[in-house]
Amino acid sequence: MDWKRFGFIALIIIVLFGTVVMIGQVKQPPILIITSMLATTIAVATPLTLGALSGVYCERAGVVNIGIEGMMLTAAFFGWLGAIYMFNVFGRDAGLSIALGVFFAILSGLLMALLHAVLSITFKVDQIIGGTVINILAVGLTGFLNRQLFFGKGSVFGGSVPGSPGVLPTIHIPLTEIFTPICGASASCLQNLIAINRVFDQKPIAISAILLVFFSHYVLFNTRWGLRTRAVGEHPKAADTVGINVVKMRYLNVLIGGMFAGLAGAYFTIESVPSFEPLLTNGRGFISLAAMIFGNWTPIGAWAASLVFGASQALLINMQIFRDVIPPQWSFLQESYIVGLTPYILTMFILTGIIGKTTPPAADGVPYEK
Amino acid sequence: MQSEKQSNSLTRQVIQSISDASLVPFLAILTAVVVGGVIIAFVGGDPLLAYRGLIQGSFGSTKALSETAVWATPYIFAGLAVALAFKGGLFNIGAEGQLAVGAVASSLIGYALPEWLGYDLPAIIHLPLAIIFGILMGGLWAGIVGWLKAYTGGHEVINTIMMNYIALNTTSFLLNGVMKDRSPTNVIARTPLIADSARIPPLFEGLRVHWGFILALLVAFLIWWLLNKTTLGFQIRTVGLNPDAAKYAGINVKRIIILTMVLSGMLAGMAGTIEVTGLNYRHELGFSIGYGYDAIAIALLGKSHPLGVVLSAFLFAAMRNGATRMQFLTQMPVDLISMLQAFILLFVAADAIVRYIYRIKSKGERVVLTRGWGG
Numbered sequence: 001m002d003w004k005r006f007g008f009i010a011l012i013i014i015v016l017f018g019t020v021v022m023i024g025q026v027k028q029p030p031i032l033i034i035t036s037m038l039a040t041t042i043a044v045a046t047p048l049t050l051g052a053l054s055g056v057y058c059e060r061a062g063v064v065n066i067g068i069e070g071m072m073l074t075a076a077f078f079g080w081l082g083a084i085y086m087f088n089v090f091g092r093d094a095g096l097s098i099a100l101g102v103f104f105a106i107l108s109g110l111l112m113a114l115l116h117a118v119l120s121i122t123f124k125v126d127q128i129i130g131g132t133v134i135n136i137l138a139v140g141l142t143g144f145l146n147r148q149l150f151f152g153k154g155s156v157f158g159g160s161v162p163g164s165p166g167v168l169p170t171i172h173i174p175l176t177e178i179f180t181p182i183c184g185a186s187a188s189c190l191q192n193l194i195a196i197n198r199v200f201d202q203k204p205i206a207i208s209a210i211l212l213v214f215f216s217h218y219v220l221f222n223t224r225w226g227l228r229t230r231a232v233g234e235h236p237k238a239a240d241t242v243g244i245n246v247v248k249m250r251y252l253n254v255l256i257g258g259m260f261a262g263l264a265g266a267y268f269t270i271e272s273v274p275s276f277e278p279l280l281t282n283g284r285g286f287i288s289l290a291a292m293i294f295g296n297w298t299p300i301g302a303w304a305a306s307l308v309f310g311a312s313q314a315l316l317i318n319m320q321i322f323r324d325v326i327p328p329q330w331s332f333l334q335e336s337y338i339v340g341l342t343p344y345i346l347t348m349f350i351l352t353g354i355i356g357k358t359t360p361p362a363a364d365g366v367p368y369e370k
Numbered sequence: 371m372q373s374e375k376q377s378n379s380l381t382r383q384v385i386q387s388i389s390d391a392s393l394v395p396f397l398a399i400l401t402a403v404v405v406g407g408v409i410i411a412f413v414g415g416d417p418l419l420a421y422r423g424l425i426q427g428s429f430g431s432t433k434a435l436s437e438t439a440v441w442a443t444p445y446i447f448a449g450l451a452v453a454l455a456f457k458g459g460l461f462n463i464g465a466e467g468q469l470a471v472g473a474v475a476s477s478l479i480g481y482a483l484p485e486w487l488g489y490d491l492p493a494i495i496h497l498p499l500a501i502i503f504g505i506l507m508g509g510l511w512a513g514i515v516g517w518l519k520a521y522t523g524g525h526e527v528i529n530t531i532m533m534n535y536i537a538l539n540t541t542s543f544l545l546n547g548v549m550k551d552r553s554p555t556n557v558i559a560r561t562p563l564i565a566d567s568a569r570i571p572p573l574f575e576g577l578r579v580h581w582g583f584i585l586a587l588l589v590a591f592l593i594w595w596l597l598n599k600t601t602l603g604f605q606i607r608t609v610g611l612n613p614d615a616a617k618y619a620g621i622n623v624k625r626i627i628i629l630t631m632v633l634s635g636m637l638a639g640m641a642g643t644i645e646v647t648g649l650n651y652r653h654e655l656g657f658s659i660g661y662g663y664d665a666i667a668i669a670l671l672g673k674s675h676p677l678g679v680v681l682s683a684f685l686f687a688a689m690r691n692g693a694t695r696m697q698f699l700t701q702m703p704v705d706l707i708s709m710l711q712a713f714i715l716l717f718v719a720a721d722a723i724v725r726y727i728y729r730i731k732s733k734g735e736r737v738v739l740t741r742g743w744g745g
Contacts, residue, residue, distance in 0.1 A: 066527060119719075119720050123720050123722035123723060123726075124722070125719055125720045125722065126719075128461055128527060129670065129719045130719065130720070132461075132463070132663075132666060132715075132719075133712070133715055133716045133719050133720070135663070136663045136666070136667065136708075136711070136712045136715055137709075137712040137713070137715075137716060139660075139663065139708060139712070140705065140708035140709035140710075140711065140712035140713075141709055141712065143705040143708055143709075144703060144705040144706050144708065144709045145413075146705075147703035147705050148413050148702070148703050148705075148706075149413075151703070279659075282535075283531060283532075283534075283535050286528055286531045286532070289528060290528055290532075293528075335543060337539045337540070337542045337543035337546075338539070338543060340539050341535075341536055341539050341540075344532040344533075344535045344536050344539075345532075345536070347528065347532050348518065348524065348528075348529055348532050348533075351518070351522070351524035351525060351528060351529060352518060352522040352523075352524050353522055353523060353524070354522070
C-alpha cells in the first residue's frame with residue numbers, strides 16, 4: 001500500500017461522509033451524523049474485511065479464490081441453521097446456541113474451502129472454474145436445504161421458521177465512563193463523548209475482524225509461516241527446493257481462508273440479522289476480492305479498501321434516514337437503486353488501476369507441477 | 371471399394387471422437403444423479419419417484435416437450451454466450467446482466483415505439499427492431515467489460531459480476547419507475563405488454579414453443595461456423611489459447627478481446643430479447659436471476675462446443691421443466707434442481723474426479739482461464 005492509495009481511500013470516505021453531513025445537518029448535529037456513519041461503516045465493512053483477508057491468505061499462497069461469495073453464503077446458512085437447531089431442537093440456551101452457530105459457520109466455510117483446495121491443488125482444476133463451482137453449489141445447496149428443512153414435508157419445524165436465539169450482543173467499551181471526569185459539568189461535552197463511544201461499541205465479529213487484520217499482517221510479514229506462505233505463492237519451485245512442502249502450505253492457507261470466509265458468513269445471520277434468505281450475500285464476496293486487489297494483497301490495505309465499501313453502504317442507509325430533507329436538486333439521492341450502485345461502480349473504477357497498478361503474487365492461479 | 375472403406379473408417383472416427391468427447395460429461399451427469407439421489411433419500415424423499423417425475427414432466431407429453439423447448443431457447447443463447455467467451459479465453463459471468471438489459475431494451479421498443487411514433491408499425495419492421503435493439507444493448511453491456519479488460523486490465527470476472535448488479539439495480543429502478551406497467555391492478559415491477567407487432571409467432575397452434583427456438587438452433591450453427599470456418603473465429607480461438615502467440619502472429623489482441631465480449635453479450639442479450647418477444651411479451655424483474663450461472667454450467671457441460679451447448683441446454687431445460695412434476699409427486703422443493711445442476715457442474719469442471727472414479731485416462735487437454743488478476 002502506498003500513500004496515493006490511502007489518500008484515494010480517505011478522499012472517497014470524506015466525500016461520502018460529507019454528502020451525508022451536508023444533507024442531514026438540518027436534522028442532526030454533524031458530530032452525531034459522523035459518529036453514527038463511522039459506526040455503521042465499521043460494522044457493515046466486517047464481512048468485506050473478513051472476505052478480503054480470506055482472499056489474502058489463499059492468494060498469497062498462490063490459489064485464486066473467487067468462491068468466497070459461495071463460502072460466505074454456505075456459512076451464513078449453516079451458522080444460522082446450527083444456532084436454530086441448538087436452540088429449538090436440543091433446547092440449549094440462547095447464548096450457547098449463538099456461539100455454536102458461529103462455530104458451525106466457520107466449520108462450513110472450512111469444508112467449502114476444503115473442496116476448493118481439493119479441486120484446485122490436488123486435481124489442478126482451473127481455479128476460476130473451481131471457485132465458480134463453489135458459488136453455484138452454495139446457491140443450490142442453501143436454497144434447497146432452506147426450503148426443504150423449514151418448509152418441506154416432514155420438516156422438524158413443521159413448515160415454518162422457528163424462533164431464533166437472536167444475535168450476538170454489542171460489546172460496550174466504557175469510554176464514556178472513563179473520560180466523564182474530563183468533561184466536568186459540560187453537558188455538550190458529555191453528549192459528544194457518548195456519540196464517540198458509539199463508534200467503538202461494536203459486536204464481537206466486527207471487533208475480531210479488526211484484530212484479525214493486524215494479526216494477519218503480523219503473521220504474513222513477520223513469521224516463518226508467513227514467509228513460507230508468500231514463498232509458495234511467489235515461486236513455488238524455489239520454495240520446494242529449499243524444502244517447503246508447497247502442497248501442504250497451499251492446503252492450509254486455503255483452509256484458513258475458508259475459516260475467515262465462514263466467519264464473514266456468520267456476520268450476516270448471527271451478528272447482523274437473525275434470519276436467512278437465499279442469495280443474501282448479494283455480491284459481498286466479489287466486492288471483498290476487489291478490496292483485496294485494491295489493498296495490493298496486504299491485510300491492512302484490504303481493510304482500508306473494505307472501509308470504502310462500508311462507507312458507501314452507510315451512505316445508502318443514511319439516505320433512507322434523511323430521505324425527507326434531501327434538497328430537490330439532489331433528488332437522485334432518494335433513489336436507493338441509484339445510490340446502491342456506488343460500491344459496484346467503485347469496484348470497477350478501482351480495478352482499472354487508475355489509482356496505481358497492483359501486483360498479484362507471481363504464482364497466483366498457477367497449479368504447482370513438480 | 372477403397373473409398374467406401376475410407377468413408378466407413380471416417381464415420382467410425384467421427385463416432386469415436388464424439389463418444390470420447392461426451393464420455394466424461396455423461397459420466398459426470400450420472401455421478402451427479404447418484405449423488406443427488408443420495409441427498410433426496412437423506413432428506414426423506416424417494417429418489418426414484420423424484421427422477422420419474424422429472425422425466426415425465428419434461429418428456430412425457432407433447433405439451434411437456436414443447437415446454438422443454440421453451441425452457442431450452444434462452445438456455446441455448448445464454449450457453450452459447452458463455453461458450454464463445456470461453457473460446458476467446460474470457461470468462462463471462464455476466465450473462466445474467468446482459469440478458470436483463472437486452473430484455474428491458476426490447477420490451478421498451480416493443481411497447482413504447484408505437485406510442486412515440488403515434489401509429490402502429492408492421493411486424494416486419496417492429497419485431498426485428500425490438501430484437502436488434504435488445505441484442506445491441508447486451509453487446510454494449512458486455513463490451514464495456516471487454517474494453518476495460520483490453521485497455522486497463524480490469525479482470526472480466528469481477529467486472530461482469532459488478533455489471534450484473536448494476537443491471538439489476540438499473541432495471542429495478544426502471545421497472546419500478548418510468549417503465550412500470552401502469553395498469554390499475556398491477557403491483558409487480560414489470561413493463562407493460564409489448565405490441566402484437568413485436569411478438570414472435572408460435573410454432574404450433576396451442577403450444578407455447580415459438581420460432582425463437584428455431585432461431586436458437588440456427589444461431590448455434592452460425593456460432594459453430596463463425597468459430598471454425600472464419601478468420602475472426604480463428605483469431606478468437608488463437609487469442610483464447612495463447613494471447614502472446616496471437617500478438618506475435620499479428621492479431622490485434624485488444625480488438626479481439628473487445629469483439630469477443632461484445633459478441634458474447636449480444637448472444638446473452640438475445641436470450642433476454644427472445645424471452646420477451648417470444649414468450650412473456652414483457653420483462654419482469656425477477657426473471658433474469660440465475661440465468662448467468664446456469665449458462666456457465668451449460669457451456670462447461672457442453673465443452674464450449676455449440677452442439678454440446680445445445681444438448682446440455684436441453685438437459686437443463688428438461689430438469690427445470692420437469693421440476694414442477696417432480697415437486698407434485700414427491701413434495702421435493704424445486705430448488706433441488708439447482709443443487710443437482712451444481713453437482714453436474716462440479717463433476718464436469720473437475721473432470722479429474724470423474725476420471726479418477728471411473729479410471730479414465732486423461733488426454734491432457736485443460737481449460738485455462740486463470741491468468742492472474744491484472745489490476
